[in-house]
Amino acid sequence: MASRGSTRANGVGQTKICQFKLVLLGDMAVGKSSLVLRFVKGQFDEFQETTIGAAFLAQSVCLDDTTVKFEIWDTAGQERYHSLAPMYYRGAQAAIVVFDITKPETFDRAKAWVKELQRQASPNIVIALAGNKSDLAEKRMVEFEEAQAYAEDTSLLFMETSAKTAMNVNELFLAIAKKMPKSDAQNPTHAARNRGVNLQGSDQQSRSGCCSN
């Protein structure tokens, strides 16, 4: 209800507003919510939409002349609710699969999620892998190189993050925002508004966006 079509209307001047649905996957207690909360709270309030809870959050980031608005759908990590996940990732344009670097089983679970996404989610979905709790490096059980290699093999964005210290949190979302197809037909409801805007090639520019901290 919070976001109506009109709110996504093109802004002043050349600013384009692209809205994307981003789904959060990962085992329970790996820090999915913390990661997103850190991202949302770290942004300017003016781009933050008030929501009733943290399971759904909305946050916009600026990339040059484009405002990318994420609607972030959290999922329950419990195995018993695994069957509900397809309802959330179907139709999502982006996904962050989160694991806990101190718990190897969460990395295995993350790999299972990636596999499922690549098999069942929309073919153009942008998937990012986040090794969370990097502040607990002394307890690390999943090596950075291992995860990095896996991400490269499966064409994922990968970063080790820390919701606690905010390390790489904004960077992760900005990287996703840059990778989002902003003029695609994958997002039919916004295609008309987004037409002609493609920031894919402007990584550096986007880095210097107003929201990059």
Place this chain on the structure above:
Amino acid sequence: MSREDILQSPLRLPHVISKARTLKDLETLSNLGSGFWDSSIRDKRGSLISHAGKLPSCGPLRSGDPADVQSDCACEIELLAGSGRLWFVNPIFIEQCGNAQTDDEIPLTNCVAKADVQLPKVVYRRPPPPPPPLFHKPPLPSVPPSAPPPDYIHSHSHSPTLSSPKLVSSTSCSSEPSLISPHTDSLPSSNEVPLHESVSQRSANNLPSDELLTLNSASETSRADVAPSSPPSSSPSVEPLTLCGSDDPSSADAKPLESEFSPTSTPNSETSSPECKTDLCPSLSAASTLNQPENSAKVSPNIERTSNIEGSSNIEELSIIEESSNFTGFSNIGESPNIEGSLVTEDHSIKKPSAEMRISNSEEKKETSENDVHSGVSPIRTPVRAPPAVPKRRPSGKVPENVSNVLSVKLDPQDKTSLSSPKSSSMAKVKPLVKHTESHQESNEELQQKTVGSPGDQQKESEDKKKTPPVPPPRVKKLSSKYNSTKASQQKPDPKSPSEPKQSPRTEIHNNVGSVKIRDKKERSKSLASQEKKGSDSSLNSPTSEPNTPSSNPELDSNSTSSADEDSERPTGASLKKSHSFMLDRAKNRLSIVAITNVFSAFMSADRKLQKRITELAHDKDSYFGNLVQDYKAYSLEMMAKQSSSTEMLQEIRLMMTQLKSYLVQSTELKSMVDYNLYTDDKIDAIVEAALCKCVLKPLKSPIECYLREIHNKDGSMRLLTENQLVIQDTTTTELGVTTSVPDSSVMEKIIQKFVTMHKTYSPEKKITYLLKACKLIYDSMATGNPGKHHGADDFLPVLMYVLARCDLVALLLDVEYMMELMDPSLQLGEGSYYLTTTYGALEHIKNYDKITVTRQLSLEVQDSIHRWERRRTLNKAKLSRSSIQDFITISFEELEVSTRTLATKSETRVAQVLQQCAEKFEVSDPQKYGLYVLINEQYYRLADDALPQQVKARLLKNEQKLVFHFLYKMADEQDVLMKDLDFL
């Protein structure tokens, strides 16, 4: 018409008298003379004081001299003229009016001067409605009373004061014959007008009352309740008092009733007279306390109040006129039930002399009055009203929805305690809000006075009298809300049922007559309910044919929506019995909120007007759009009966709405009423969507739910849900994955109320707001013991499962489907979409709970459902822009407006195929003799068999001359020239 309308409204007052129907009642009325109104109070309590209190309210507005009987009568008459609205508003209304006298708007209904102001509005509104419900609408115009009222008022005042018969005559003379007839019915009884019949029938029989109820949706419900009680015996007079207290508009009617009843209840009335005053005050306070649900022992009362306010606000714009006309006749009847409840409470108060007792009584009275409405009226009314109300009230509901949406942000903080009240206040608009605030304050004062003693009550009454005049629109809403509340109470057996039993015992103890009356009312209400149902059906199918029923339906609908809103608030109010000061604080908070909302409403009024006009257009038989809407509704009912898939069924309806919308947005019918400088396309789209919800979804909601239930009964979903619900209820929170605190019983109660409200709401958008409110309550409960922690889905979903397992899963299932499929596909739901998906997922999880434990997977079908849903939403939006007028053509048979069908045709559909469809639709025996014609400027053009009707239609629509054209299926003439395309255009 205006005069007639005015007359009718005055006649309603006589109706009250007529309700008495006993010679004693009439005599008492005549004896009362100018004190007639007070006398009605006497009936309840046997004291004129209450009447005086009422009179002052009117008096201040006009002359400020309550003592002047004529002026008072005139005021009342005028109020009656604006009756529908006024009656509804009465309880709160009086308070507000007194405070809001400064407000020009408020006075309209109550004061003569106000009546003048109202006249324009009423007249304006009246025109649109007349086509369908001519009789009813004229009464609605009661506004006209503003101009004629003074004279009529005098005559009426004299007659009522002198005697009920005189009143009848005066009313009849001044007002329409129909009005007279009802009054006369009470004595001689014989009316042509349906209203009269209804009144007379009510007095004589329950059945008539039902009809009336159907005609007068919200107001009718209350009236119907009263009517049943009044006809059986004079005892209803007591009830009128409570009604008056609770409802300002009803108060006038109630007074007459009381006067009539006075003979029977005189003893009680005498003892209760002070109490009556107090009761009235409480009722007023109750109205003011709408914001203060806690005051009422039962939540339902508060909710009702709030809902009433909302309903009134909505109704004001859309259907105030209609309601007023309808209500004038019925208002008396409806009031009587309320009066009974009040009487009962009053009796209690009387018995309890101590100040403390009185205080408690006052609260109880408020509650009881509300409860009475629920208990006495609700049982009867709910069944009857529910069906008819849905169609008509929806319009009003829509308006409120808009307001609520605007206000929702502000309201949210208060949602827990009194979300509905703020909304309602906002709905009421700025004027109402001011009144409400005043009323609240007054109510508080009244409460205090009550605590002190009867003298204070008298003062309060005088104040109330002065205040009463201003708040016409709220009244209507209030009436509707009352009705809704009653319905809601019925629907919500738990909260309301307790209140009713309590009230009934009291009434029995104190007033045997009152109890008897209540029973009668219930019985009557039941009968009425059945009748109303019939009426509602008829209205759905042929709104135009029966003007009366349709008008009543809208009101009912408005009430229903308000009730839903109220319901959410009810639980808190019912559970909480707070001190007056506490209540006052709440009231103040609400008032401030209300004031803000009023400001918003002022800005929103233009939107509401547009929405109202669209709604009226949809009910206008003479308009193309109106015909389309009716055809679509009829088609939907046919289609639903054949569907075996809930999704497909709902998609058909959504498609129909989408097409209606696309037609209207492009049509000249809309262009003529929209200032395109003021509205963006998105805004118009939203307004049209809201209007369509009102005219299409509101009347179809009940059938839709009915068929959904049937479908899910067949596919086993209901059985799975109910079976697994028990399993999950026995599952530990740990097994569910709950790691936080879960909602305690009081929060669960609130959540369930949100869901109940959601279930009653017809607008998919508004349903989602209630879903979000329920989810917010869950989040809040999770945060207890760990404030500041933000909970994600890991924590939320298990708790949601825990909560859902304790709710009405079947209703939830229907609601979720309803929302998912009927929501405007062009809307980006965002958060709403997330929680809708989550709820759907949780329901599916529950439905397949056992299987999942084995397979750990939902069926592929379920997994796909959301995906398909999202695809539909996006595809539908794409379709939206393409699908349009082009997809439908409306064809009349032989002559215009005789028999009309809307046919779904594709752009490539040729005339030959359309002719074939027409032959089937119109059941023509020799189809080869018929042809398809286009009527343009009274010139017929026959279309060739290979012509494309949609192409022709598109050409005509694009024509710069904005030609008025109609398709006709008629006997062909050999000499007609076959046109392939209308090239000459």
